[in-house]
Amino acid sequence: MFSAVDVFEAVAEPNRRHLLGLLAERDRTAGELVDSLPTLTQPAVSRHLRVLREVGLVEVRPDGQRRIYALKPDGLQRIDDWITPYRRFWRDHLAALQQHLENR
Amino acid sequence: MFSAVDVFEAVAEPNRRHLLGLLAERDRTAGELVDSLPTLTQPAVSRHLRVLREVGLVEVRPDGQRRIYALKPDGLQRIDDWITPYRRFWRDHLAALQQHLENR
DNA sequence: GCTGAACATAACTAAAGGCGTATATAAGCG
DNA sequence: CGCTTATATACGCCTTTAGTTATGTTCAGC
Known part of the structure; x- marks a missing residue:
């Protein structure tokens, strides 16, 4: 409802920029991304991914019980x-x- | 403790982007910038200018009792x-x- | 020197943001 | 069905940030 985060806020966060960098290399599952950010817990990464999703910088597709994240080109x-x-x-x-x- | 704001944080704030837009047109005094942001008080604008200064996006030169702000090209x-x-x-x-x- | 103008800083408050722990949801597997 | 794995959400805590009012500071003009 509120919290309409914009793309500038989204990339202001260093961990989120890191996530974008990883997704620029290749698509990855949420779990892979969690493993790539060892300083953060799984829920923390999940929330960052949510922000990136909400501003249209990434997209998700389900793959069984995994979720595969991909960079969204025009974000x-x-x-x-x-x-x-x-x-x-x-x-x-x-x-x-x-x-x-x-x-x- | 220490702020060490980076350039991404600096431009994440809409009012600061507005200030940069104004300075892209031409150099302006702090007072002109305050007048251009009628929703904010003078101290609020002054602090935004400080942030922009600290990350190297703008520079100031004194002109009598005025302070003239200018966009810093490489920021x-x-x-x-x-x-x-x-x-x-x-x-x-x-x-x-x-x-x-x-x-x- | 005094006064007012221009600008910056201090002190405070309220809201937002990021984090971790605990919990929910949902799919895979026996 | 349970049980485990993968991921998301809820909640409380703490820190940061942006805003306001009040106060400094510096310069110009008399």
């Missing part, structure tokens, strides 16, 4: 879209630096 | 660098969609 695009207009700032900056080096 | 690049490896996912996805359309 991060919203962040990328947000960054796009800013990109020119550091491009300009780099260009200026290069210019400066060439002129000395 | 968001860290997020962009993080996103880069994921970018292929939605590109592949889009390509697959296009392929699908062409083949029907």
Whole structure:
């Protein structure tokens, strides 16, 4: 109902970024992901996966009693879209630096 | 104990993204930024600016008793660098969609 | 020096977020 | 059917965060 988490909040959490990194390599079951985050308990990982699901960054499909998680391709695009207009700032900056080096 | 906010946390806050948007247009004084966020008080905006400063997303220069804030070009690049490896996912996805359309 | 403007910080409060333990749900297996 | 494995949810705890009001601090102009 409430708690409408957005994608920026979702990726602000380091463990969740870690999970996304793992899923970028390949699809994994919830159990594999739990094993990959040894500092967290199973419920903690499950909750992080829920957040990622709710903002559309991952999707799940059942496989017997397992649940296979997969990266959802277009989720991060919203962040990328947000960054796009800013990109020119550091491009300009780099260009200026290069210019400066060439002129000395 | 210590805050050590990172850039992902910094941009997770909607008001801070709003501030970055304003600074992308042009440099502004703290006062102008306060006026641009009428739902917040002056101290609240000041603290958001502090967070943005601490993660290197903006910089300040004094101008008499004013403080002029400016976007710092390379701050968001860290997020962009993080996103880069994921970018292929939605590109592949889009390509697959296009392929699908062409083949029907 | 005094006063007001511009901005930052302090102190507090309320809400949210992340964690772990305990418990539920659901599927596989004998 | 029980029993075990895989995963999700409930609940309480604790820490962090964002907000407010109140107070500092610094500079400009008289």
